[in-house]
Amino acid sequence: MAKIDPSTLKITDMRFADIDGAPKRCTLIKLYTNQGLIGYGEVRDASSRTYAAMLKSRILGENPCNVDKIFRRIKQFGGHSRQAGGVCGIEVALWDLAGKAWGVPVWQLLGGKFRDRVRIYCDTDSEGGGRDMGKALRERMAQGYTFLKMDLGIELLMGKEGCLSAPLGFLEKMREYRKTVFTTPHGSIDPRAMRGEAYDLFNTAHGFTGIHLTEKGLDCLEQYMADVRAEVGYEIPIAIDHLGHIPLEDCIKLAKRLEKYNLAWMEDPVPWQLTDQYRRLAEATTVPIGTGEDIYLKENFLPLLKSGGLAVVHPDVLTAGGILETHKIGDMAEDYGVQMSIHMAESPVACMAAVHVAAATRNFMSLEVHSVDVPWWEDLAAGLPKPLIRNGYIDVPDAPGLGIEALNEELIRKKLHADFPEAWAPTDEWDKEWANDRQWS
CATH class of the missing domain: 3.30.390.10 (Enolase-like, N-terminal domain)
Known part of the structure; x- marks a missing residue:
């Protein structure tokens, strides 16, 4: 050339x-x-x-x-x-x-790097009980991962008698819509499935659903978390996600139950726009609270940072505004004493964009990878090290641009x-x- x-x-x-x-x-x-x-x-x-x-x-x-x-x-x-x-x-x-x-490399254009490798947190799916999830997470640890995340919420309670209360028929309709839209090939979705009662229920915000955790439900979720910790121990950080569309008061109840399990953060407990609810939740529990994957532009993170409601900002480079905007969000969070981790459930292109941001941002902690079990994922891009993730880290490339040839x-x-x-x-x-x-x- x-x-x-x-x-x-x-x-x-x-x-x-x-x-x-x-x-x-x-x-x-x-x-x-x-x-x-x-x-x-x-x-x-x-x-x-x-x-x-x-x-x-x-x-x-x-x-x-x-x-x-x-x-x-x-x-x-x-x-x-x-x-x-x-x-x-x-x-x-x-x-x-x-x-x-x-x-x-892009990190150099951002002002240089603070680290030569980027820590990966490995989001993990598992079926069964807490012991099963714990064993799945223990396998991640054996692969070298030093930071973990898992789901813990009302999806685990569906079908368990006495764990949830909601207007009769509500939960069934939500699950019906989810099954239709999230498991059907995109081109074959009937447009009628995108409207009507099931759609409206699925898109009802947390505080308006009428879904509540019962004491039995709280017991089940706490036991699940206890079983996970019994398998993996308490030394490794574990974040939790996907609580479900429950109101603030139930998030507070659950957070208090989980304080003893040493969580890294509780993610997206309520819609991110509800700044005052984040403040109230943070004041009610010692569990760190995080959000950010759905927030566009740095100015929309500012109310949450000013409120004291966040311990972790969690932007996605492909929503926050791109590489430079995410870097600015990290710097702004540091001014408020808040850590930054990065959400990422995409291809190696987005992954490497996040790696450059992480390298150049001082208060960065961990980057999500949600594709560890996709065997061909890292083969999508040439020019990167193989394997891309080594012992729970990605090496920061010195090649020009993103490092993808x-x-x-x-x-x-x-x-x-x-x-x-x-x-x-x-x-x-x-x-x-x-x-x-x-x-x-």
Whole structure:
């Protein structure tokens, strides 16, 4: 390849490949340039490529090295959770291109690194009781992982008599909707399943569901946690997630029951927007509280940090605003004495974006990987060490950009999502999408 001139680099195209099972549906992005460089990005798991495609006309012809300029142009089109996927995926690809153009890793562009390897926390699924989960976590420890996470919530109580109270029929309807939407191939979902009573119940926020834990339910969850600790001991950190849509008062009851089990954090107990409820929960328990994977932009973390309701911020690079915004969130959290861990349930592209943020952020603790049991996951990207995760850590790369030399095109073709059977198809229909984007008169 001819010598790259960063000053004349221009974006010429954007294309996508949707894959399944990494561990969820992931939309990979390629940004093409006039000098042959390709930047890799990714739309947030279980999101839509449309969030990125609609921004193509707004970035064509721009110099990708002007990352912050382009981000400020497109960030108005992002939103919380999966709605941020397009903005963040493009931002990641811009950093990849900038690093490749200037010949340095992304962490160097962020100001340098605080660590040479990034600690991984391994999210783990298990069926059965607490002893089964404990054995699954013990296997992770044997693989070298030094930080763990597991689910602990009302899903474990479904079907157990006397553990939950709710309006009769409510829980059954929620499970019916979940089964329909989350296990049915995307292209075969009946649009009618996306509305109606089951949909409304599933999308009812925690405090409005009427679901409560009974004393028996609290006993069962506490015993589950006790059984886990009996298997793995108390020395290794364990975070818990997916409590279920229960109100604040039940979260407080459960947190108090779990204090003795030395939790790393309790994740997303109530919707992140309810700042006062986070403050009340934090004041009622010694269990550390964490949230952030659905929050877009640093300013939306600020009320929670000011409230004292968080011990851990937990952004996802593909929702928070991308690489630089996540780095800024970590720095802001440090000002409030709050630790940062990073949520990540996506492909190696998003993983490496998070690795660079983690390397460059002082108060970082651990990065999630949710694909340890996906045997082909790390084969999606070439140029990275094999195995990528060694003894519970990922080494921080010194290669330019994200450190990914190329994507495994043969593997991508094998894993393509049924709705998008062609990888990197032309997206010319988005080249001239236009609107008056200015937000003032």
